[in-house]
Amino acid sequence: MAVQTVAGNATTAPVDLGPAAALSCRECGERFELGPLFACASCFGPLEVAYDLPTGSPEELRKRIEAGPDNIWRYAPLLPVPADVADKPNLNPGFTKLVKADNLARELGVTGGLYVKDDSGNPTHSFKDRVVAIAVEAARAFGFTTLSCSSTGNLAGAVGAAAARAGLRSCVFIPHDLEQGKVVMAAVYGGELVGIEGNYDDVNRFCSELIGDPLGEGWGFVNVNLRPYYGEGSKTLAYEICEQLGWRLPDQIVIPIASGSQLTKIDKGLQELIKLGLVEDRPYKIFGAQAEGCSPVSAAFKGGHDVVRPQKPNTIAKSLAIGNPADGPYVLDIARRTGGAVEDVTDEQVVDAIKLLARTEGIFGETAGGVTLGVTKKLIEAGVIDPTLTTVVVNTGDGLKTLDAVSATSQATATIKPSLDAFRAAGLGTA
Numbered sequence: 001m002a003v004q005t006v007a008g009n010a011t012t013a014p015v016d017l018g019p020a021a022a023l024s025c026r027e028c029g030e031r032f033e034l035g036p037l038f039a040c041a042s043c044f045g046p047l048e049v050a051y052d053l054p055t056g057s058p059e060e061l062r063k064r065i066e067a068g069p070d071n072i073w074r075y076a077p078l079l080p081v082p083a084d085v086a087d088k089p090n091l092n093p094g095f096t097k098l099v100k101a102d103n104l105a106r107e108l109g110v111t112g113g114l115y116v117k118d119d120s121g122n123p124t125h126s127f128k129d130r131v132v133a134i135a136v137e138a139a140r141a142f143g144f145t146t147l148s149c150s151s152t153g154n155l156a157g158a159v160g161a162a163a164a165r166a167g168l169r170s171c172v173f174i175p176h177d178l179e180q181g182k183v184v185m186a187a188v189y190g191g192e193l194v195g196i197e198g199n200y201d202d203v204n205r206f207c208s209e210l211i212g213d214p215l216g217e218g219w220g221f222v223n224v225n226l227r228p229y230y231g232e233g234s235k236t237l238a239y240e241i242c243e244q245l246g247w248r249l250p251d252q253i254v255i256p257i258a259s260g261s262q263l264t265k266i267d268k269g270l271q272e273l274i275k276l277g278l279v280e281d282r283p284y285k286i287f288g289a290q291a292e293g294c295s296p297v298s299a300a301f302k303g304g305h306d307v308v309r310p311q312k313p314n315t316i317a318k319s320l321a322i323g324n325p326a327d328g329p330y331v332l333d334i335a336r337r338t339g340g341a342v343e344d345v346t347d348e349q350v351v352d353a354i355k356l357l358a359r360t361e362g363i364f365g366e367t368a369g370g371v372t373l374g375v376t377k378k379l380i381e382a383g384v385i386d387p388t389l390t391t392v393v394v395n396t397g398d399g400l401k402t403l404d405a406v407s408a409t410s411q412a413t414a415t416i417k418p419s420l421d422a423f424r425a426a427g428l429g430t431a
């Protein structure tokens with residue numbers, strides 16, 4: 001795409017992020033030029049990307065998308081990325097499987113169709129590759145040379161890998177006590193990895209300070225100063241789910257909550273599909289899932305509050321352990337507006353749900369997946385999720401990264417000598 005320059009003043013070329021037109025404040029609506037901004041200068045509200053969306057017929061756009069690559073770039077006309085994004089070095093995440101989970105449906109008594117959107121199939125085995133891929137394009141556009149983030153684990157790995165592919169330096173920050181699988185995944189790509197003595201909220205505060213300091217100059221923090229762009233990556237989950245259902249909205253969708261970004265952007269993606277005429281405009285319900293040991297949004301929902309009171313996290317679902325979720329109030333709005341709910345489950349229920357998904361569908365989700373399925377089960381049993389309607393459960397990560405959650409109860413059935421006698425003695429032959 002041609003870059004326009006103002007005659008006689010060729011120093012500032014406008015940023016080419018495809019259909020992204022501006023940043024707009026979610027609170028007061030004020031618009032700002034595309035740049036590495038994340039808070040409104042007038043009211044400090046969060047900024048989000050505003051678009052000039054395609055204007056052609058829905059059929060034309062649908063065909064264009066379907067002819068695109070088998071990854072998130074098929075939706076480039078709806079994302080803040082340049083038109084030639086697919087030609088650049090990046091991890092090409094997305095278009096993960098939407099698994100029709102008939103065994104699980106039978107077990108849970110769901111008759112309206114139950115699906116698992118399995119984002120463990122992404123390049124670094126979590127949904128974070130989607131958001132990072134978009135943030136990388138913004139980092140390139142704004143001339144950042146170091147890619148960074150505050151992470152609960154998966155984001156660190158996704159940033160490390162994406163930076164390696166894009167040829168950027170990376171330096172990422174995590175709470176020091178994360179699961180070994182996440183630490184290794186974050187370190188192996190060769191960037192710098194810094195463990196901070198504190199929880200995620202401490203890491204996040206530290207990163208905000210670093211952004212304001214000369215030490216952090218030239219750094220793109222994917223979930224801080226690039227957050228408006230980063231968030232847009234989660235819209236692709238909505239696009240894919242609808243396309244994979246045959247360009248149809250699901251009736252109910254269950255999504256895990258850490259900062260709440262993913263949930264709010266899935267809703268934004270669904271709204272865009274409706275506006276563009278790519279799916280029929282009909283009601284859908286969005287449900288949010290948290291672990292009891294970090295349930296600030298669920299507590300607010302159940303208490304009928306608009307304000308999310310911060311908590312000190314204590315749960316095995318570390319990827320969701322954000323005690324002060326930035327998008328919490330927007331999650332509450334969405335759950336209430338769509339007629340959904342936010343619920344939480346205990347760590348024990350998380351483990352049970354991980355094993356339920358593995359046993360019924362052959363999908364090994366991480367603890368976040370256990371949270372989401374655990375909440376789904378709880379809400380079905382409570383009569384809140386309607387089993388006669390189409391329901392999608394989002395599994396956002398891979399169980400191999402959180403082995404500790406199930407290792408105590410998932411071991412060899414028996415250990416025997418290599419002989420038939422020993423096998424017979426163990427009682428494992430034909431029933």
Ligand SMILES: *Cc1c(COP(=O)(O)O)cnc(C)c1O
Pocket residue numbers: 126127128154155256257258259260261262263319320366368369396397
């Ligand atoms: C980051 C993450 C989420 C959700 O994150 P949000 O901050 O709410 O967007 C969900 N699942 C996993 C596995 C994650 O790593």
Ligand SMILES: [Zn+2]
Pocket residue numbers: 025026027028029030040041042043044045
């Ligand atoms: Zn504002």
